[in-house]
Amino acid sequence: MIQNIQIQLNEHLYLKDPMQSELGKAMLQKSVELIYELGFEEFTFKKLSTAIPTTEATIYRYFENKHRLLQYLTNWYWSAMTIEYTYLTNNMQQAEQAINTGIELIIHPTKFMPQHPMLSVEKLFGIIINESNKSYLTTSIDEDNQLKLFKPYKDFCNILAASFLKYAPKFSFAHSLASTCVESILHQCYFMQHLPSLTDCKSNTGAKGLQTFIKNLIFNTLDKNK
């Protein structure tokens, strides 16, 4: 579904739209691979330019700095996720089913989102787990927010919150629960890999335990607040 759709992103994310040239597309594709491999701190425009190959300065024509590039990728991810969630839950009668679908989508995006020719969903998911916090935990948060650079992430949380409210209309904390749910899943995925004593879930079971935990958390809370 996703592969045919051109996702229009906030124009403050780039200086020159990378989707409009082959060189720009190569920047996106290679940056996903490099950030996935090296981590965001070790990732530099120098390394990206030799990988493409092009020059450092050329990349600066497209992106103000590497932080904007990271924001571009996270914006794309959450936009794609929002589209996918809307598509999957379209015409679903039961709010419960929509919520379950949402949780499964966040935990296993590759199961639902088709392979994209340029942006590997699998690697993007890894980047989201490891680096997405860094896209908003900065001193420029308020300026960036005014430029609406977090809209796709907010949108995703908001449609998830809307599903919660459909299931439990009187619940007062739908937005907090939605953002907690998303962040918790990402954190638990990270902990499963690196700090297993902070979780009871095992990554080798395909995160089945994580799914149980989160559904448990959400429905017990919503059922008591119907």
Added chain:
Amino acid sequence: MIQNIQIQLNEHLYLKDPMQSELGKAMLQKSVELIYELGFEEFTFKKLSTAIPTTEATIYRYFENKHRLLQYLTNWYWSAMTIEYTYLTNNMQQAEQAINTGIELIIHPTKFMPQHPMLSVEKLFGIIINESNKSYLTTSIDEDNQLKLFKPYKDFCNILAASFLKYAPKFSFAHSLASTCVESILHQCYFMQHLPSLTDCKSNTGAKGLQTFIKNLIFNTLDKNK
């Protein structure tokens, strides 16, 4: 209570124990102020050295790099929190009361922890909210973990999980719930300040809503898994 206790931290955090000299203590005190004001990215050893004042090289005698200094501060924070939680819940009969105390402590550390002569709890709390994720979201996570640099944070989550298990012995996800609870509170605090559409809680009410939300979340989950 805390102010008289010397917290012994992992010796891999420093090259020379900053607690053992006046200069070292000044580094800790000033670094809390500067990271709080500037954010971790803008914070440099150069700025710290002029603030003390001393030289950059001298600081490098104490800390391998600025990342280790951040880890030192977060280690101190969670060690102090663990001591405080143990102290507050000592001799408490009801697990429910202990859990409520824990939640209130995480949300309002300054209400419980006395002012420390050197490390401002209020500013440290701000640093924990804004920067603590960066202390473990790095490529060196596995090596750092082997050096036991995340033990204090794990310890805190584990004693919280122990309280959950005391309340609901059959619950299978006590550790996941504990880490989710801590991370969620920190994130919600951040969202209240900067991205209010991701939360339903208001910061001007003294985070009363946040307390309701988290208690709601935890007890609804635990009650269903008793």
Added chain:
DNA sequence: AGATTGTTAATAGTAATACTATTATAAATA
């Protein structure tokens, strides 16, 4: 006292990173 040793701080760097100013090249248009 004078020599030795060890601890601490200061000097003066280097390598890498993030970013920019300027020039060259190619394509589109008049």
Added chain:
DNA sequence: TATTTATAATAGTATTACTATTAACAATCT
């Protein structure tokens, strides 16, 4: 063909993180 425009390449600079070396200053021992 001449002119404009868009794009890329070259060649930098400023800053940052970090290190190697030297100097100062005690404490200890002969």
